[in-house]
Amino acid sequence: QLTQSPSSLSASVRDRVTITCRASQGINSRLAWYQQKPGKVPKLLIYDGSTVQNGVPSRFSGSGSGTDFTLTISSLQPEDFATYYCQQLNTYPITFGQGTRLEIK
Amino acid sequence: QVLLVQSGAEVKRPGASVRVSCKASGYTFGDHYIQWVRQAPGQGLEWMGVINPLGGRPSYAQKFQGRVTMTSDTSTSTIYMEMRSLTSEDTAVYFCARLPGIYAFDVWGQGTMVTVSS
Numbered sequence: 001q002l003t004q005s006p007s008s009l010s011a012s013v014r015d016r017v018t019i020t021c022r023a024s025q026g027i028n029s030r031l032a033w034y035q036q037k038p039g040k041v042p043k044l045l046i047y048d049g050s051t052v053q054n055g056v057p058s059r060f061s062g063s064g065s066g067t068d069f070t071l072t073i074s075s076l077q078p079e080d081f082a083t084y085y086c087q088q089l090n091t092y093p094i095t096f097g098q099g100t101r102l103e104i105k
Numbered sequence: 106q107v108l109l110v111q112s113g114a115e116v117k118r119p120g121a122s123v124r125v126s127c128k129a130s131g132y133t134f135g136d137h138y139i140q141w142v143r144q145a146p147g148q149g150l151e152w153m154g155v156i157n158p159l160g161g162r163p164s165y166a167q168k169f170q171g172r173v174t175m176t177s178d179t180s181t182s183t184i185y186m187e188m189r190s191l192t193s194e195d196t197a198v199y200f201c202a203r204l205p206g207i208y209a210f211d212v213w214g215q216g217t218m219v220t221v222s223s
Contacts, residue, residue: 032209034150041200041216042150047209085150089208093166094140094152 004086004097010105015076019100021086023067030090033062033071036099037082045084046071078104107131109139109201109214116220117191124187125217127201134182135159138204141175141186143197144216151197155204156184191221 001024011017021031029049034042044053046062049069059074073080081104086097112126127139141153154165156175163175174187184201199217202210 030208034210036150041213042210044209044211047207047211051207053209053211087150087209089204092155092164094155096150096152099149 002086002088002095002097004100006100007098008101008103010103011076012105013076013078015105017073017076017102019071019084019086019102021064021069021071021097023069023088026066027088027090029065029069030088031062031064031069032087032089033060034085034087035080035082036085042085076102107203107212109203109212111199111201111214111217114218114220116222119192119221119223121191121221122187122189123191123219124185125199125201125219127184127186127214129158129182129184129203132203134179137206139175139177139184140202140204140210141173142200142202142210144200145194145197148197153186153199158182158184188219191219193221195219196221 003022005020031049033046035045036042045056045060050062061072063070081102084100108130110128115123117123135158138155138157140155143151153169156163158177172189176185201214203212205211
């Protein structure tokens with residue numbers, strides 16, 4: 001089970017934002033982060049806990065190990081307002097966090 | 106270019122079945138497992154199951170055991186997901202996604218909207 005927090009967040013352009021994801025047991029850093037905009041397909045941002053997917057801006061970073069992980073956006077841009085999901089792939093069933101909706105303040 | 110192209114939107118009556126296809130291109134079909142994920146309106150992502158395109162027994166989320174069947178056609182590089190005994194709670198967008206050699210879904214289909222309504 002994955003618990004993501006907060007469920008929603010209001011922030012301003014150029015803010016630094018952190019989203020957390022906690023697993024109920026260790027997941028060997030087999031954790032990914034996705035961004036999803038309304039009506040769009042989820043986009044992979046981070047895999048293996050901290051590896052940034054090709055083409056993803058460097059302001060996105062991931063960290064953590066064991067059961068606790070974070071997604072950080074160092075300086076929010078207008079196009080970053082979206083919903084973010086964490087996902088564990090350590091064991092089946094694969095599970096997603098409930099999502100964090102990032103809104104403009 | 107790696108692509109997963111899904112079949113079009115479906116409208117079904119309660120109790121009916123639906124089959125959604127996912128055609129892969131731009132890579133060796135058998136190299137990567139395909140997953141299915143769904144998203145009900147305004148809700149989060151829900152993993153449904155996984156299939157090895159080259160065969161073997163698919164693995165399904167417990168919630169879908171006995172009601173969902175995933176199959177593969179290597180001759181057309183297409184994966185199918187069939188769901189039976191549909192209810193209004195199955196109204197959702199259904200996605201296929203590729204699981205490559207990393208722990209993540211790197212390529213997703215465009216999604217197929219399935220609406221269950223009487």
